[in-house]
Amino acid sequence: MPIAPETLLDKKYEAGFVTEIESDRAPKGLSEDIVRLISAKKDEPEWLLAQRLKAYKHWLDMPEPRWAKVSFPPIDYQDAYYYAAPKTATKPKSLDEVDPKLLETYKKLGIPLREQEMLAGVAVDAVFDSVSVATTFREKLADAGVIFCSISEAVRKYPELVQKYLGSVVPYTDNKHACLNAAVFTDGTFVYIPEGVRCPMELSTYFRINEAKTGQFERTLIVAEKGSYVSYLEGCTAPMRDENQLHAAVVELIAMEDAEIKYSTVQNWYPGDENGKGGIYNFVTKRGICKGARSKISWTQVETGSAITWKYPSCILQGDDSVGEFYSVALTNNYQQADTGTKMIHIGKNTKSRIISKGISAGHSNNTYRGLVRISGRAENARNFTQCDSLLIGHECGAHTVPYIENKNMSAMLEHEASTSKIGEDQLFYCRQRGIGEEGAVALIVNGFCREVLQQMPMEFAVEAQKLVAISLEGAVG
C-alpha cells in the first residue's frame, strides 16, 4: 500500500491500537469515547483533544445546514466508522480484482500503472518507488524551508503553528459538517511557507503520490507567510476507490502580507451509478483569509464526482488591496446534485474579487451556483466581478443560480453576469459533419464552455481535467 514517510511514523500507534481492540477499526458510531480514541491513537497533546471534545459537544445539538438545493435521506451518524476505514481486509490483491470500469477510466486518463495500483488501493508491497520519490521532493522542499507534512505529524513537530492557526479560519461552530470534522478529523495536510519563499514546486506532484491515504475527514491547513507563494493541488482526476459515503473535509488558508496561495481541486469521488444509487456525500468547508495587505487567494475547482457536492470555497479579504478569486467548473450527470459556489467577504479597502462559475448539468442532475458577495462598511472601493454560466445537456436536468449580494459601502463596484444555454443540436451536427463523433463533440463543446476555468489549472492537470470532463459526460447524449 502507498505510504508516505510521515505515516510510517504512525505505524506503531496503529499497532498498539490493534492489540487493544483486536481490530483495525473503532466500533461503529460516534461518541465521546470515539473522539478520545482518535486523539489517543494519534498521541495528540491535551489541547487538541480538548478542542475535539468541545467540537463534539457542540456538534450534538447543531442543526444540519438545510438551505442548499440538495435532497437526501437523513444521515445516520451512528451507522458509520470514524476511525480506520476498512483497509487491509478488503484490499484487492492486484489490479485484476479491481472494478474494470475504474481501470478503463484510468486508462483513458493515461495514469501510469503504478499510480493506478495506488489509486485503486491495491495492497502492493513494493511502494519503495513512491516513497523515494516522495523523499526527494521532501528534501527539495526542506531546503527551501517549506514544511509539507501530514497534519498529525505537524501536531507533533510544529505544535505552536498548528495551535495558532487550526480552526482560526473555519471555527468548529461554523456549520455541522465542519464541526464534525473538528471533532473527528483523522488526517490531512499541513503546509507552511516561510517569509519571502516561493515554493519551488507545485505541491500537486507530491500530493498525487500521497493521495491514496486521504481520508473521510480530511483537514488541511496552509499558512503562507509574508511575501511567499504556493500553488497547491488537491485531489486527483482519477476516481478513487472508496467505501465511505460521508466526506466532511475542512480546508483553511492563511495568506499574510503580499503572500499568494493558489489552491486547485479536482474532485472525482464516486458519483453513484446511473440510477443514482450510492455515491459520496461531499460536504466540504473551504475558506481562506487574506490577512495581510496585498495578499491573494485563488481557488480553482473542477468538480465532477460525488453524489452530492456541498462546497463553497471562500475568501475573507481582510487586508487592504487583497484579492480573492474563485474559478469553478461543476459538472453533474445522472442523478448527481451539486450546490456549490463561493463567498467573497470584503473587509479591507480596495479589495477585489472575481468569480467565474461554469455549471454543466446532464442526465437527471441538478446543479446550483450559490454565491455571496459581501462588502462591509469600511471596505472602500471594493470591486467584484461575477460570471455564472450554466450549460444544459438533455431535457431532464436543472441549472440554478442563486447569487447573494450584500453591500454596505456605496463606493463598491459590483458586476454580475449570468447565462444559461443548451448544447444545441446544430452544434453537435456541425461537429459531427466535420468528422468528430458525438461524444467527442460534446466533450469539445463542454471544454470550450469551461475554458476560462481550466486554463487556471496547473498545466498537467488542465489536460487531465479536460479528459475528465469528457469521461464524466459519457452516455450523456444519444
Add this chain to the structure above:
Amino acid sequence: MTMLKIENLHAEVGGREVLKGINLTVKAGEVHAVMGPNGSGKSTLSYVLAGRPGYEVTKGKVTFLGQDLLALAPEGRAAAGMFLAFQYPVEIPGVSTTMFLKTALNAVRKARGEKEFSPVDFLKLQKEKMAQLGMDAEMLKRGVNVGFSGGEKKRNEALQMAMLAPKLAILDETDSGLDIDALKVVAEGVNALRSKDRAFLVITHYQRLLKHIKPDIVHVLADGKIRKTGGPELALELEDKGYAEYTGDAALRAGDKSI
C-alpha cells in the same frame, strides 16, 4: 468514376415529405449546381446527404464511392470524404478554430486508419491554407465562428473544406449573406480545390455564385424533385425567367430579392 449516386430519394422533415424522388449522379471532377426556389428542398437535400438527425429518408438509395451512404453516421460520412459547407455556420464558444480543426482532422484521419497529425505538421498545413484564403491568423484564436461576420464565417467554411480536403463538397447557399468581395474570395477558395478527383454540389437560389464557380451541370429542383437538367446555360435561363415555369407561380422569380 461515379462518386455519388442518388436513386429515387424520398425524405421527410417533421412528418412532411420534402424530397419526393430525387435522382442524381455526380462523377469525380464534376461541379453540379442544384438551383431552385425557396422551399423546393435544396437545403433538405444537403442535410439528408450529410445525415442530419431529424431528416428521415423514407425511400430510395444513396451510394457514395461505392458505399451505402445512408447507413453511415454523420461523422462516418465525413470520414468517407463528404463535406458540407453550411448556410449558417454554427458558433462554438471557447473552442478556437485551430482546436476545432485539429480535432476534426485527427478524428477523420483516425477513422480512416491514418496517423494523426503532429502539432507542427498541422500548424504548417493550416498556415498554408490560411494564406491561400487571405485569412487573418487572429481569427483562428477566437471561438469557432463566434463574433465572425458573415464573410468571415463563410471563409472559415472554405478553410475547413481546404483542410479536410473532401472528395465531395456540398456548398449549401454559400453565397447567402456575402458581399461581392467575400463571394469572390470564397469562390476562389473553392476553385482552387477543383480537381479531377473531387466533385462539388453547389446549392444555390441565385445565379450570381455560378458566375464565380462555373458548373458543368445544372439541375432545377422544385417541389422535391429534379425538374430539369442542363448545362451552364440553364442557370442563365433561370436568372432570366425565374422559377415560374417550375412552380406555376410567376412571383417566384430567381432574382427577386423580396422572396
